[in-house]
Amino acid sequence: MRRKLFFCGVSQWASIMLIDTFGLPISLLTMTFLLISAKFSNSISNIMDDSTKKLIVLGAVVGLSAGFFRGFEFDKIQQSVNLKEEADFFTGYVEQSYIGEDCHYLINLNNYNGYNAKVIVKEYDKNKKRHDVKNKHNAHIKTNFLPGDLVRLQGKPELPKDAGNPRCFDYRKYLRAKEIHFTMTASSMKKIGQEQGAVVKLKRKLHVAKLRFINNIDSSEAVRGVIAGILFGSKELLDEDLYDAFRKNSTAHILAVSGLHVGIIYLLYRKIFRKFPNKGISAVFIIILLIYGQMTMWTPSVTRAIILTLLAIAGNFLNRAYDFVTAISATSFIMLIINPLQAQLPSYQMSFLAVLGIGFLLPILEYVMPSWLAVMTSVQLPMSIYGAYMFNYLSFGGFVFNLPTIALTALIVPVGMAQYIICFMGVEFHLLNKIIWGLGFLVSKINLKGDEIINLGRDVISPPLYIVVSSILLIFFFSSECAYIHRKRALKKEVLLAAAAIFILALPFVKADITDFDKAGFVFVDVGQGDCLHVKSPQGKAMLIDGGGSRDYNLGEKTLKPYLLKNRFGSLDLAAITHWDMDHSKGIEELSRCYEIRGFFDGKHELLLKNLEEEEFKITVLWPLDKRVAAVDNDRSNVFMVENKGIRVLVTGDISSAVEDTLVNLYGNQLKAHVLKVSHHGSRYSSSPKFLDTVKPKAAVIGVGKNYYGHPADSVLKLLEERKIEIYRTDLDGAVGICGNEKEWKVVTNRSRRN
Structure with a gap:
């Protein structure tokens, strides 16, 4: 066999x-x-x-x-990480300096509590002199430190958080797969030395050449971001809308320095080697490959492609047969011995899925279709299944847009490499800059306009x-x-x-694939500083009450939509808001532009709520009394009592203690609930003792994130603790789910609090 x-x-x-x-x-x-x-x-x-x-x-x-x-x-x-309040001093070597508007570094702390720890550091002080590359684009591409610098920094270590919501992106798992132990924002960083050796000097020169290369491209940020992505795999400069267009067209692989790039270089080597077959040419090519690996910071796809190529070269010189699938398997085996944790990385999984598709499917498909179509189908088939699960998007755009995109990339890579070598030598060649700009501009336009004119994809729930x-x-x-x-x-x-x-x-x-939230009738979604409650009825109806919102972040598209699709909700029957404050309503507005919502409730038209009711599912609006006026301020927040399989959850918006006491006078014991959504994110102006004593919740959930308002207030937490009410916070616990029925119910959280 x-x-x-x-x-x-x-x-x-x-x-x-x-x-x-x-x-x-x-x-x-x-x-x-x-x-x-x-x-x-x-x-x-x-x-x-x-x-x-x-x-x-x-x-x-x-x-x-x-x-x-x-x-x-x-x-x-x-x-062993010490999470104390005050900042501490650390010493380590800069391993990588990331390209982008902010200064980020991967630093190796050689003796952190007796261990070799890696940390992502964001530099707080931005007023220092930048390295070496001074031109009109310098405001965007900057760095204070280069690989090999020995630095002393001051800051507080922070452990990366687990995913806030079930089945969603897990930053802690992502960094774990890259063997990065914690993060830090450094209040001060100072170079105190420099690592010696020829390899370190080469790394420094390569990084400076990369900065100079990108800064010399006389183009818009969008095109510069595309070129940086194609040649170096740097996504920090990419425009979000443009990257989204690449993703929808199934051409985003070219922005991750896929094996395609190494393959282009390998084809050039093969042509040269046929004319000049000697070991010197192969040795130069191997050095170029290793330098390219360092340029791209050894991403999984580049590492895989380089090892595959080296195995092919070794096979030629040893006169041994080269089987593509066997070489892929050997490459994976080697990479997982070096770092077994990277098996969890989507970039690792996609990289090997793509080449395995070629290895298994291409020999068969070449008999029934043209070679170019067979190659794309071989890659697209397994990747489409994986993409539907991982990214909730199914696209056939790759069959249309990959041909011109790959053709242009095949030109950008050799021309870009030539210009990079020129930058490495400290020389400028403006003609090559203009050629690279033109090619990058065409790639950008093809994908942007293609996504606008021919939309060949759609959102899907995770299979x-x-x-x-x-x-x-x-x-x-x-x-x-x-x-x-x-x-x-x-x-x-x-x-x-x-x-x-x-x-x-x-x-x-x-x-x-099973989570504790699958059987939850209520899920308080983690939306940062804001409120969001996902309600699932016994018969499968779904609604959101509030959707959070951020001034600088599209929370509806980037948080709510992935949460819903990954948890297999392709649409909502209703979205309701308590009031129009940004941290309650903006997420719903953003979600409505990219996701199907069949009804909307802001205080008027209570019939919408009645239509959702079932035998064990009921929603009642308790406040405001005048339903004809939309909720426009905190004290006019819609207050909902939601009953689901006998479990009562009281949703209070941002009402103050005064309104809470009014509700007590109006409804008395009818306010009693199993779970209370604490008003106004735990503000000291809400959660009166009289109100808490009337509602008598067993559990209280506070929708809160990083904020400067003092939410939740210590006084509110004390009131809850005195009444032995279990406190759950979305900033600490992530999403909070309520499972079961009136007789037997429990609370589940997506995060485990660490001491």
Whole structure:
């Protein structure tokens, strides 16, 4: 059986994912069960020989061991982080200096509590002299420190937070996969030395050349951002709308320095090598590859492409056959030994999915369609399934826009590399600048106008993870050489049994996809400093009450929409607001422009609420008494009593203590609720003792984020604590869910508070 290493690589990756999701005991039990099942299964035995099974065991052992020990070491360093209030002093070497309007650095603290810790540092003081690159664009591209600088900095370490909402982007997990232990905003940074050595000097020169290259491009920020993305994988300068157009057109891969870029360089090498076949040419090419890897800060896709290319070169010189899928598997095995935690990175997963699609599907599709279409289909098929789950978007734009985009990229990469070398030498060549600008401008326009004129994609809810994993594995299996041979030998039963085994092997992903919030009737969504309540009726109706809002951030599109789609809500039956303050209504307005909402309630037209009612689901507006006037200020906030399967939740908007006491006089014991949404984010002007004693909640939820208003007030927290009311805060607990019914209910949170 060929391509045995593929099964080893899949086993290694799956083991790391298991241990990262479930921990060591459950992972060991699961892998043991699966391996024993594979050993004694006749259908598997007919397809796999003993050496393949041994490689699968090797992959599982290596994956579990590496994942456990690296994860254990990482967690131990994080647990040693001192989260005290006052700032402290640290010393470390700058490993990377990020391009962007703000100064961000990756710093290696060589002796942090006895460990080697990595930290992302944002420099607070922006009034220092910038390095080296002074021209009209210098206000945007700047840095105070270069790789290799030894710096002394002052600041407070901050542990990255887990995802605020279920199934949404997890910043802590993202940094963990990159082996970055904590973040910090430095109040002061000072260079006190410099790391020595030829490699460090080269890194510094490469970084300065990168800054000079980008600054020399005489163009708008949007085009400069595209060129920086194509050549260096730097997304910090990209315009959000432009990047969104690339994403919708399925061409965003060119902005991540994908293997395509290395492939273009490799094709140039092959042409030169055919004319001048000597080892010196290969040695120069290998050096160029290593320099390009450093330029792009060794992103997973570039690392993968470079290792694949080096294996191809080694195969040529050793006169050994080169199998693409085997080389991909070997590359993955090497990368996951170096850093097993990166198995969780979407960039790592997408990088290997794309090339595996080519490795498995291309040989078959080339028989039934033109080569260019076969290549794109090979990549798009597995990536579309993955993209639907990860990004909630399904697009066929890649078939239209990839051809011109890749053609232009094939010109930008060699011309850009030539200009970069010129910048590295400290020389300027304005003609190349203008050529690069023109090519970057065309790429930008094709994708922007293409998205406006031909919209070939749509938003989708996340399919179940189990279906995603098993579908991709089945596509690769049925297009494999092994399945083809067995079909030719009329061993259809063994093929079908092996396919069934894939479904069994993917079963752990059923558990990985389940969250505590799936059965919650109420979810207080984490929207930062603001309120948002997602209500799910027993019969599947869904509504939002408030949607948060931020002055500088599109919370509706970037927080609410992903939350809803990832939790499999393709539309809302109703959106309601308590009042028109920005931190309650703006998110709803933004969401309505990019997501289906069938009804809207702002205090008038109570019939909309009546239409949602079911046998175990009811919404009552308690305030204001005059329903004809929309809620325009805090004390005219709509106050809702929502009853769902017997659980009563009182939603109070931003009303003051005066209105609370009025409600007590009007309704008395009718205000009693299981859960209270604390008014005005825990302001000291709300939550009167009389009101709390009347409502008698078992739990109180405060919608709050980073703010300068003193929310929640200590006095309010004390009142809640004195009454033994459980306090939940979206800034500390993330999303808060209420599960169960009147007789038996519980509160779940998306974050676990750390001491």
